Amino acid sequence: MKDRAFYLEKIFSPKNVVLLTLGLFYALFLVFPVGVALVGSFHNWNPLRGTFDFAGLDHYTRLFRSPLFWQSLFNTLYFSVVVIAARLVLGLGIAYMLFSKMTKARGFFRAAIYMPVVTPLVAVSFVWLWLYNPQFGLFNQILGTRHNWLFDRNTALPAVMAMTIWKDYGYAVVLFLAGLYNLPKECYEAAHIDGASAPRIFWHITLPLLKPMTLFIFVTSLISYLQAYLQILILTNGGPGTSTYLSSFLIFDEAFVKYKFGYASAISFVMFFLIALLTSVSFKITYFGGSRD
Amino acid sequence: MIKKRIQSLLLHLILIFLVVLTITPFVWMLLSSFKTNAEINAIQSSFLPREFTFSNYSSVQSRFNFLRYFFNSLLVTLSVTALVAYTSTLTGYVLEKNRFRGRNAVFTLVLATMMIPWFVTIIPKYSIMLKLGWLNMYSALIVPAALSGFGIFMMKQALASLPNEMLEAGRMDGASEWYILHRIVFPMSRNAIASIVIFQFLWSWEDYLWPFLVINSESKQVLAVGLRLFSGRYSTDYGGLFAAAAISILPVILIYSLFQKQFIDGLAASSVKG
Structure with a gap:
């Protein structure tokens, strides 16, 4: 009997259980779905009609000719660039202010600034929908206007960006602050002894040392903003017209509103490829010629 | 000296201004929910309500049974969080402390899962749920979320600093691998597990698209989707909508205020090796 228990324990060891679980889980919820999506992107695939007919490259040629695809791609890049730039600049600037020896109640400021990051995006988007309301919204009350921010082509996408920046900048503040605390003190002491000015120390010592953290924030932001759609769904639903369509929202729309699964899968793969490409390019640029730290 | 004073004053004024900007939407939402x-x-x-009323909260509950959505969210989120905390620790332990061929390949696969955007897999995953007959079941919300690439990554990083001697001592005493895992590894990685619990809780709590797709009865729907359903049905009852949004946001802020240090430390830890 002792032998049997011994073998059972060998067979059901943590290692075997983990490998079996990972294998099954990723086969079912990752490898298989990616495969099906890839194959599906070459088919007319509609679950409501039950069709799955071969369409060749039709979806890909169609999407590259579709003005809406290009518009949403442009919007996505515009949205990502603005929000990421704001996140990095605000994040670093405010982290530097909190890092200053003069600052009191640092913990309080940091906690308050990080608060929007933890709150649920759907509910927060609704609050901002009402903040922008032309009748009772707080922004119009403060400005004394009755502007319909989200129904105006010129202000709709910037309004969504403003909300996203407000929600997420605290993430970069906390990470940059952690980065600043982890910097080697010797570099600063040496620079002080050499009589370097504060701005020079910032540009020539602090900023280069924060490069890995900046890259980390940049890449995680890029990956998440290229997939953003929820704030669009709640705030503008892509409108007015199609002026605030982001690529991920377009995929959502084609798949779960129009049930064109094949076409939506084709857009998904193009976006997936773009995300992978941009991520690896940012790694290459950051470390081009430099050491890995 | 005076220059220093002015600098310090300016610095604090800017920071106070930022905090006001950051919390005003929440304060406005809360105050409006009592109007x-x-x-x-x-x-x-006016910014402040002229007469405080709780009727928005009671009418949201009586017309829409918000508590039901709240408890569905709580049930799903707690189940997913508990599962992810366990599977992440178990997997992180095996990938960090067990030596076997292909270990790095497995870890690379786990990392790669974090790079796949939601929109690539969501349509086939929906079809799988349909085939399994899991549509409109809690299992559709819980099982596909039971493993987290991020959680495994975090636990593997955290367990790297767990001394091997502790595990060896356990093995010398004849403890089984499972006993070591449950009695040594789990208690010693409490802080890392706490970070994962916090992140996973927030992610599951705010998840919208997946429950929106796979759950079609209101009695099983979660809070994030419920909020949008409510706004679709009572689009002009702004008092009720403010109350509904407050019910979704305030519990999170309350938990955050209690554990904000763990929230922030957890985020910082996730990036140190990044």
Whole structure:
């Protein structure tokens, strides 16, 4: 009997259980779905009609000719660039202010600034929908206007960006602050002894040392903003017209509103490829010629 | 000296201004949820409610049974979080402390899962749920979320600093691998597990698209989707909508205020090796 228990324990060891679980889980919820999506992107695939007919490259040629695809791609890049730039600049600037020896109640400021990051995006988007309301919204009350921010082509996408920046900048503040605390003190002491000015120390010592953290924030932001759609769904639903369509929202729309699964899968793969490409390019640029730290 | 004083004053004024900007939307939401609809829509409205009313909260509950959504969210989120905490620790332990061929390949696969955007897999995953007959079941919300690439990554990093001697000592005493895992590894990685619990809780709590797709009965729906359903049905009852949003946001802020240090430390830890 002792032998049997011994073998059972060998067979059901943590290692075997983990490998079996990972294998099954990723086969079912990752490898298989990616495969099906890839194959599906070459088919007319509609679950409501039950069709799955071969369409060749039709979806890909169609999407590259579709003005809406290009518009949403442009919007996505515009949205990502603005929000990421704001996140990095605000994040670093405010982290530097909190890092200053003069600052009191640092913990309080940091906690308050990080608060929007933890709150649920759907509910927060609704609050901002009402903040922008032309009748009772707080922004119009403060400005004394009755502007319909989200129904105006010129202000709709910037309004969504403003909300996203407000929600997420605290993430970069906390990470940059952690980065600043982890910097080697010797570099600063040496620079002080050499009589370097504060701005020079910032540009020539602090900023280069924060490069890995900046890259980390940049890449995680890029990956998440290229997939953003929820704030669009709640705030503008892509409108007015199609002026605030982001690529991920377009995929959502084609798949779960129009049930064109094949076409939506084709857009998904193009976006997936773009995300992978941009991520690896940012790694290459950051470390081009430099050491890995 | 005076220059220093002015600098410090300016610095704190900017920071206070930022904090005001950051929390005003929440304060405005909370105050508005105590206003009557007539007051919200009035031409001359004030920031503070003229008369406090709790009727928005009671009417949201009586018309829409918000508590039901709340408890569904809580049930799903707690189940997913507990599962992810366990599977992440178990997997992180095996990938960090067991030596076997292909270990790095497995870890690379786990990392790669974090790079796949939601939109690539969501349509086939939906079809799988359909085939398994899991549509409109809690299992559709819980099982596909039971493993987290991020969680495994975090636990593997954290367990790297767990001394091997502790595990060896356990093995010398004849403890089984499972006993070591449950009695040594789990208690010693409490902080890392706490970070994962926090992140996973927030992610599951705010998840919208997946429950929106796979759950079609209101009695099983979660809070994030419920909020949008409510706004679709009572689109002009702004008092009720403010109350509904407050019910979704305030518990999170409350938990955050209690554990904010763990929230922030957890985020910082996730990036140190990044």
